[in-house]
Amino acid sequence: QVQLVESGGGLVQAGGSLxxxxxxxxxxxxxxxxxxxxxxPGKDREFVATITWSGRTYYADSVKGRFTISRDNAKxxxxxxxxxxxPEDTAVYYCAASPTSYSGGAYYAYEYNYWGQGTQxxxxx
Numbered sequence: 166q167v168q169l170v171e172s173g174g175g176l177v178q179a180g181g182s183l184x185x186x187x188x189x190x191x192x193x194x195x196x197x198x199x200x201x202x203x204x205x206p207g208k209d210r211e212f213v214a215t216i217t218w219s220g221r222t223y224y225a226d227s228v229k230g231r232f233t234i235s236r237d238n239a240k241x242x243x244x245x246x247x248x249x250x251x252p253e254d255t256a257v258y259y260c261a262a263s264p265t266s267y268s269g270g271a272y273y274a275y276e277y278n279y280w281g282q283g284t285q286x287x288x289x290x
Contacts, residue, residue: 174284
């Protein structure tokens with residue numbers, strides 16, 4: 166069984182930064198494509214970023230140039246560095262693990278089979 170535990174959320178002013186972490190249990194972390202999604206109140210869950218086993222990264226247009234996804238396979242951890250935060254970034258952020266490795270990243274929720282419990286990010290104006 167794979168478990169994901171996110172941390173690092175909080176309240177920050179617009180223009181500030183936060184770093185989210187997602188610790189993953191299980192021995193197959195390095196072979197999985199990982200992703201971050203977010204869900205704002207009243208909205209659908211949306212893709213934020215994905216990283217392949219080899220370190221290729223892909224981003225939603227809304228966060229490109231501001232967010233950076235990375236992974237440390239030795240620590241079974243994936244990160245999301247968020248800079249220049251905007252009020253519209255306010256959401257619950259979820260970490261997700263795919264059952265396999267997608268060479269081109271994974272952009273859709275159905276491509277992931279394990280999810281964390283989410284961490285709240287609130288950006289004040």
